[in-house]
Amino acid sequence: MSPRLKLRDIAFFERPVQFARPFRFGAVTINATPQLFVRAEIEVEGRGTAVGASAELLVPKWFDKRPELSPAQTVDGLRRSLQIARGLYLARSGFQTAFDLHASCIGAQVATCAKKNIPALVASYGPAEIDKAILDALLRAMGTNFFDGMAANIAGIDARLSPDLSERDIGAFLSGRVPLERVAIRHTVGLDDTVEGEGGVADPRENAGARYFKLKLSGDPAADAARLARIGKELTTLGRDYKVTLDANEQYANLAALQALMDRLDHDATLRPIATRLLYVEQPMPRDITRQSPLGALAARGFIIDEADDSYDAFPAARALGYRGISSKSCKGLYKSIVNATRAAKWSAEGETFFVTAEDLTCQAGLAVQHDLALGAFIGVTHAERNGHHYVDGFGETPAAEAAAFAAAHPDLYADAGQGIRLSIHDGDLLTGSLHTAGFATAVHPDWSALRPLEQPLQEQLA
DSSP states (O other): OOOOEEEEEEEEEEEEEEEEEEEEETTEEEEEEEEEEEEEEEEETTTEEEEEEEEEEOOTTTSOOOTTSOHHHHHHHHHHHHHHHHHHHHTOOSOBOHHHHHHHHHHHHHHHHHHTTOOHHHHHHHHHHHHHHHHHHHHHHHTOBHHHHHHTTTTOOOSTTOTTSOHHHHHHHHHTOOOOSEEEEEEEEOTTSOOSSTTSTTOHHHHTTOSEEEEEOOSOHHHHHHHHHHHHHHHTTSSSOOEEEEEOTTOOOSHHHHHHHHHHHHHOGGGHHHHTTEEEEEOOSOHHHHTTOOOGGGGGGOEEESTTOOSTTHHHHHHHHTOOEEEEOGGGOHHHHHHHHHHHHHHHHTTSOOEEEEOOSOOOTTHHHHHHHHHHHHHTOSEEEOOHHHHSOTTTTSOHHHHHHHHHHOTTTEEESSSSEEEOOBTTEEEOGGGOSBBTSOSOOOOGGGSEEOOOOHHHHHO
8 A cells, every 4th residue: 555645835935046048949048047946844644744755847839839938928927837736636535545645636727727728748747856855845844865765656656647558557567667777868949059179069068978979950841851961970070870860849840841850851961861860850849839730641650749738638649640749857757657556557468669758958967866856766767868068067046065965965966177166977877876765866855945946926016
């Protein structure tokens, strides 16, 4: 039996994060944005109380790309999602499993947000962050680590939100997990990043020895092809094998535009360094167009959804359209990632190949990167996008004592090579050994006194 808990309190905080370089993806360029922190206090039946924590950037114009909204308004939407979720979670009384709490609130969360004109992907953010903090507290109360706890289904995950699966499917997947000891980083080349020369994609000081590269697309087939040719030329100088993925962040208007890029990849000799090493293409079209557009012959390329992953039934729906994969992001919900990984394993066992990838928006050093890394290592993702070390200077504005505490507790993940404490990358890989600690992959919590309370959304203030 999974342990039962009662939620006592949820508190939200934030901290500013300045980027070391602009990060341009889709139609937005980010130079700074706040990082959210969640503190959850629970009472575990027969075990007393425990406190858990989670963290994630409040990323503008990714969860909600509606053109009529400013970047600041889309960040406010995430704050509103958090506040709505807090009310729903705290309204639940009595002892229940962690997944009971999630499953009993997620439907009301999406419905309440919809009434306030908040899209489903934004709606999922609040529960995703609260769930991580609750799980951290639960694992601490039970004195076990994330990998062992999840293999034993400590959260009580069942099939009520995924009727295409059985309880046996989920239980067998969880109990069969052998967490990866290393996860390779996938180095992002943003649309404003340097391609050639110093600071370019082949500069080892920039790519940290990566063997995997994620290349952002603009949605213009000709411009993208020309830039990919330049990137491919640089990557051939690495002197090691490499693989690439492409990410359009919903910028391709329709199947015709996407087909134009694929035709170039098939026939342009200057694109061979990319085309022959391409693993998959991520979220090429806007999420609403995606749902209406079967891939047809394009499906042979291997496409995945990311921004279109806004519900528990998104992966089966995408499969019917020809998509082979889906991204795991802890900011979209760790339980949904596990359910989707169960699906990919089950479907692949039936003869076709389906997969889950690991992407991040820029998981920052500390809680966010450790949670996301542990989740990927648990479900078996061998390489993951890691943007925080590239676009942010180490721990950023985290107090030095807090950064030092993380480095002392997780010496395989962080090191100071003379420029401050940074993510430690070993031959292109991150190591997961120190994540086997009681709690959700962290022995350390942030310095709560150094954080400011979550800002009130402007829309609510005006209302």
